[in-house]
Amino acid sequence: ETQALCVATLGTAEDEQYVDGLGGTKKEKFLLHYNFPPYSVGETGRGGSPGRREIGHGKLAWRAVKAVLPKGEDFPYTLRIVSEIMESNGSSSMASVCGASLAMMDAGVPISRPVSGIAMGLIKDAEGIAILSDILGDEDHLGDMDFKVAGTEVGVTSLQMDLKIDSVTFDIMKTALAQANGGRLHILEEMNKAMDGARTEVSENAPKMISMKIPVDKIRDVIGTGGKVIREIVEKTGAKINVEDDGTVKIAAVEKESLEAAQKWIHGLTADPEIGAIYEGKVVKVMEFGAFVNFFGAKDGLVHVSQLAAERVESPSAVVKEGDIVKVKLLGFDDRGKVRLSMKAVNQETGEAIEGIVDDGPQGDRPPRGDRPRRDGDRGGRGGRGGGDRPRGPRREGGDNNADKPREDAE
Numbered sequence: 001e002t003q004a005l006c007v008a009t010l011g012t013a014e015d016e017q018y019v020d021g022l023g024g025t026k027k028e029k030f031l032l033h034y035n036f037p038p039y040s041v042g043e044t045g046r047g048g049s050p051g052r053r054e055i056g057h058g059k060l061a062w063r064a065v066k067a068v069l070p071k072g073e074d075f076p077y078t079l080r081i082v083s084e085i086m087e088s089n090g091s092s093s094m095a096s097v098c099g100a101s102l103a104m105m106d107a108g109v110p111i112s113r114p115v116s117g118i119a120m121g122l123i124k125d126a127e128g129i130a131i132l133s134d135i136l137g138d139e140d141h142l143g144d145m146d147f148k149v150a151g152t153e154v155g156v157t158s159l160q161m162d163l164k165i166d167s168v169t170f171d172i173m174k175t176a177l178a179q180a181n182g183g184r185l186h187i188l189e190e191m192n193k194a195m196d197g198a199r200t201e202v203s204e205n206a207p208k209m210i211s212m213k214i215p216v217d218k219i220r221d222v223i224g225t226g227g228k229v230i231r232e233i234v235e236k237t238g239a240k241i242n243v244e245d246d247g248t249v250k251i252a253a254v255e256k257e258s259l260e261a262a263q264k265w266i267h268g269l270t271a272d273p274e275i276g277a278i279y280e281g282k283v284v285k286v287m288e289f290g291a292f293v294n295f296f297g298a299k300d301g302l303v304h305v306s307q308l309a310a311e312r313v314e315s316p317s318a319v320v321k322e323g324d325i326v327k328v329k330l331l332g333f334d335d336r337g338k339v340r341l342s343m344k345a346v347n348q349e350t351g352e353a354i355e356g357i358v359d360d361g362p363q364g365d366r367p368p369r370g371d372r373p374r375r376d377g378d379r380g381g382r383g384g385r386g387g388g389d390r391p392r393g394p395r396r397e398g399g400d401n402n403a404d405k406p407r408e409d410a411e
Contacts, residue, residue, distance in 0.1 A: 001087060001088075001089035001090060001136070002085075002087060002088050002089055002090035002091065002092055002095050003085070003086040003087040003088075003095070004083050004084065004085050004086065004092060004095040004096050004098075004099045005083070005084040005086055005099070006081060006082070006083045006084075006096060006099030006100050006102065006103040007081070007082045007084075007103060008079065008080070008081055008100070008103035008104050008106065008107040008109065009079075009080045009081075009082070009107075010077040010078070010079060010107060010109075010202060010203070010206040010207065010209075011077065011078040011079075011080065011207070012077070012078060012207060012209065012240050012242065012250065012252040013029075013076070013078060013242040013250045013252075014078075014240060014242065015078040015080070016028060016029045016078050017029075017031055029072065029077075029078045029079065030062070030066055030069060030078075030079050030080075031062075031078075031079070031080040031081070032058050032059075032061055032062040032065070032080075032081040032082075032083070032096075032100065033050075033058060033080070033081070033082045033083070034050070034054050034055075034057045034058030034061060034083045034085075034092075034093070034096055035050065035054065035082065035083065035084050035085065036050075036053070036054050036057070036085045036088070036092065037084070037085065040085045040086060040087055040088045040092070041088050041089075057092065057093040057096070058083070058093075058096075060093050060148065060150075060158055060160050061081075061083065061093055061096040061097045061100060061117075061150075061158075063157065063158040064097045064100075064115055064117060064150035064151070064157045064158040065081070065097060065100050065101060065104070065111075065115050065157070066157075067115075067157040067158075068101075068111040068112045068113050068114075068115055068152065068157070069109070069111060070109070070110050070111065070112070072211075073211055073248075074110070075109065075110060076209050076210070076211040076250050077109075077202075077206070077207075077209055079104070079109060081100045081103060081104070083095075083096035083099060083100060088137075089136055089137045090119065090134060090135065090136050090137070091117070091118070091119035091134070091135070091148060093117070093119075093148060094116075094117030094118055094119050094148055094150060095117075097115055097116065097117035097150045098115075098116050098117060098187060098191060100115075101114045101115045101116065101191065102114075102191060102194060102195055104198070105195050105197060105198040105199065106195060106199065107199070107202060107203055107206070108198060108199040108200070108201050108202035108203060108206070109198055109202075110198050111198055112152075113152035113153060113154065114152065114188060114191055114192070114196075115150060115151065115152055115157060116150065116151075116152075116184045116187040116188045116191060117148060117149065117150030117151075117158075117184065117187075118133060118134055118148075118149055118150075118180050118183040118184050118187060119134060119135050119140075119146060119147065119148045119149075120132065120133060120135070120145070120146075120147040120148075120149060120176045120179065120180050120183075121133075121135035121139045121140065121143040121144075121145055121146065121147070122143055122144045122145035122147070122168070122172065122176070123142075123143055123144060124144050124165060129172060131172070131175055131176050131179055133179055133180070133183045134183060143164070144163065144164045144165045145161065145162070145163055145164070145165070145168065145176075146161070146162040147159075147160075147161045147162075147176055147180070148160040148161075149176075149177065149180040149181075149184065150184075151184060152188075153184075153185060153188055156177075207240075207252040207253060207254055208252065208253055208254070208255070208256050208259045209250065209251065209252040209253075209259075210250075210251050210259060210263060211248060211249070211250050211251075212248075212249050212251070212263065212266070212267075213247050213248055213249070214247045214249055214266070214270040215247060215270065216245075216246065216247045218247075218269070218270040219243055219245075219247060221269045221270060222241075222243055222249065222266055222269055222270065223243060229269070230243070233262055233265050233266070234262075236261075237253070237258045237261040237262040237265065238253060238254075238255070238258040239251050239252060239253035239258045239259055239261070239262035240252045240253065241262060241266075249266060251263055251266070268296045268299070271296075273295070273296045273299060273330050273339070274330065275330050275331070275332050276329070276330065277329070277330055278327060278328070278329050278330075278346055278351060278352075278353060279295040279296050279327070279328055279329075279330065280295065280325060280326070280327055280328075280351070281293040281294055281295030281296075281301075281325070281326060281327075281328050281341075282294045282295075282323065282324070282325055282326075283320045283321065283322055283323060283324040283325075283326060284300065284322060285322065286316050286317050286320060286321060286322060287316065288305075288315070288316065289304065289305055289316075290302050290303050290304040290305045290307070290308065290316055291303045291308065291316050291319075291320050293326060293328055293341055295328060295341070299339065300339065301328070301330070301338070301339030301340065301341040302338060302339065302340060302341060303320075303326075303328060303341045303342065303343050304340070307331070307340075307341065307342040307343060307344055307345070308320065308343050308344060309343065309344050310344045319343075320343075326343055326348065327343070327346045327347075327348055327351045328341040328342060328343055328346060329341065329342045329343075329345040329346050329353060331345075
């Protein structure tokens, strides 16, 4: 005679609830809303905001299932559970606990263990006591105790006790907890018949979401001046991005392709390229000594004319033009820290490295050797300090200006 319709909804970090407390404002990523409409007990009335009873029952169920939720880094979703009480003649809050556990598993939330709950009652008079399990409305109204116990097969996650008598003894508590444990385990067995574990993947209707960590000093590279960079990523990929102060980046998108595109973009902005790795890039400028390629996010590197192709290249513009998408291999950095790339070391069709390609070393911005004049020209060979085939007369003492003057000290 008690039914609860429980629905689990997955959202992004933008859906987190801001909670104002004495210690300041905090964000809560797990929400549980409990609704108890009048029709659930055969009454009529107007709907509205939840009352104190609904808030209290919802908080009890919230505490019961929060203990088994995964950590934020393992499951970056914001989770909302809504429990609509359809019919009530028993503990609707404990029904909400059981329904919330099943709803989360059905939604693919990797909870550690399923949770069940039961309400215990007490009848006490001069002749003795009787502890009741799974009490109904009349037993709650006429009895002396409403003791709600929720937990997993290995422990209790939340408790709530309402008493109509002054106190209960330790023996009553011990018996009630033991009896509640047996009842919870029985309920868990029935729940396992419907679903014994969480689905391996979230629903196809839920946003795809991943979490990644970037260096704190790279946050400004992802956000950009006035948020220019992050807005561009969102507009072009269609993903939602949330960057936290500790460097945690949460990316969400409906399509997997959008998610991967945004992740790759952010990785290119924050990570450092690896020497020997192959990247896809775009030719942004062609010069007489080579081509500049934008790769790995916003990084640019030079493909020297000697690294454009395996054969001799007279003009870089004959091989590439601005806007071409090419595959390059990172050779390293020159003495000025400039990035050196190679196209000839990569198969442009398959993207695989070509073995046996020799790195010619840093080339800088010099034109190819064939275009530079030889220093020796027609001067012939040079041996020692002499030069070429020029005829040389006898060496005169003194400088050329005094060559024809007799020495004053000559005898």
